[in-house]
Amino acid sequence: MRRTISTVEGAFFAALTVILYLGSIYIPVFGLILSFLCPLPVMFLVIRWNLKVGFLAAVVATLIILAFAGLYQAIICFVGFSFLGIFMGVLVKRGYGWVEIIGLGALVSLLSKLALVGLTLLLMGKNPILESLNIMEQAFGQAYSMLGNLGEGLGENSVETLMQIVKMTIPAILILAALFDTFLNFILGSWVGKRIGVRFPPFPAFSEWRLPPSMVWMYFLSWLLLFLGGSSFVYQIGLNLQLVTQILFMVQGVAVLNFFLRKIIAQRVVRAIIIIFVVMQPVFSTVLTWLGVFDTWFDFRKLLKKK
Template identity: 35%
Template sequence: MSDQIPTKSIVEGAFLAAITAVIFIISIYIPLLGTLVSFLCPLPIIILCLRHSLKFAIISTFISGILVSMLAGPWQGIMVLLGFGILGLTLGFVIKNDFSLTDIIMVGSVASLLSKGLILLIGFWFLNINPVLFDVEEIDRVITQSLNFYNGMGLSPEQFSSMKESLTQTINIVRIAFPGMIILASIFDTIINYWVARLVLKRFGYKLSNFTSFSKWRASKSFFWSYFLGVILIFLGAKYNLPLLSKIGVNIQLFFSVVFLIYGLSLTGFILERFKIKNFLKWVIYILVCFQPLLSQIATWAAMLDIWIDFRKLITAKEE
């Protein structure tokens, strides 16, 4: 009798499984809101891990997948199990076992990457869907339509050729850098899900470790040398005609370029705080830096220099 699950726990598990299914359905059918709501999908699973056993949470996750399969189709059910189930169960397990914040993000990122890899494999091998090429082919189709539209507006042959070459290069970079983009997506996915879980669980009495203030983030020297390694691999791949080496280098360089951009935004935030800029205007500046290529490059370079110079220390010393 001692191994029997209490009725209250069964009811709570069923309720949270249903909540997970409902959240996922909303994320499918409501475009903009759905993207934001999707970050809540692992939350009920995390709560189940914290309040009950991992085994109980796994059972409830499978129930969520079955509910979504009945309502939206088997592929969506697989997405719940793999896309959100693995990450939710992993985050719930590491949080419950008091892992450090760094370990939580690392383990969660690996779990998120594993889930995305499984989804790609299932789509390719069992459902005859290639999610990687499908997205790129769709982009190719849109680009072709766009070029035809601009061509109809009377672009000169030189302008049309230049635009086509630029867009083609962009697509080629997407194809080559897809592994790096997946890794970045896995890390961001884990960070955002943990951040949302921390805010929500705080109201239920759970105290989760908080991130260091964003304006204090600084890159380590190992990041710089990793970025430099990517540059070297690209150079060697081009010189000795080794495409695989070049592709690895491009992915490393892309990954750490984004990392340095984030640290550059952190440095920007530190400077804005010194001028007492309001939060709304801060976010406007962040968005402007991200989407303006010149400002993005300046922020990236500034983060690299900050490793060796420590601009925060210089600014603080000057103020004192």
């Protein structure tokens, strides 16, 4: 009986994976949201049953996508999404905490992205990262030409400088993307899990988020590498390290801001509007970053609770 139930659930979740992935390919805009849901079905199969059931469902889903969308899309589904779901499911089933699940999951997500780049080069002879950068550069060029006189203040050199920075920070962008999709899958998995009786490790409220003190030294190290690197490889390391740590500290700064806003504003929508406005302003976002840095040392929220 138990084997029959696992087979039925495996078939259902495999079909769900196919629907989500094909939807992410063919549905514009909304498909991007569906792509983040693709690892969830096999993740729940591994948690509810075991690794074998989850893996077999992922293979079946990959074969169906192979029939409908071709080899390349099938590889993306398995390597880019199903493998992450299987790995995170194993970690949740074995009782790991949320830090280990997100950290190790982000590492697997990053490796899967690099593997996809390698497989794309092998199968199609194209580098998807360079292709994306070329499209981005063309878009910037078209926008600049459409602006005409309005874009003269920007200058072509500004566009070239921006593209050069983007090219140098590709490693940081990949790391942040891996952290984001792993974190999002964990949050969505926790939310769905509560409704279907699957337990995930407890996760702190957003207002309580706090990075370890070692991250502060990594942030200062990035500044040192930028100062000493000039235009060398050391400078590029510092630039990527700074982008990753700066984004993380800005998120912590937002958590601190949200903690204090909760004391004076009850409506979540109003708090969200204020936070979005602050983040979108370059000066304020810089202040948030340094607020996150100093909060790592002084823990402003703990000081307020003591008072």
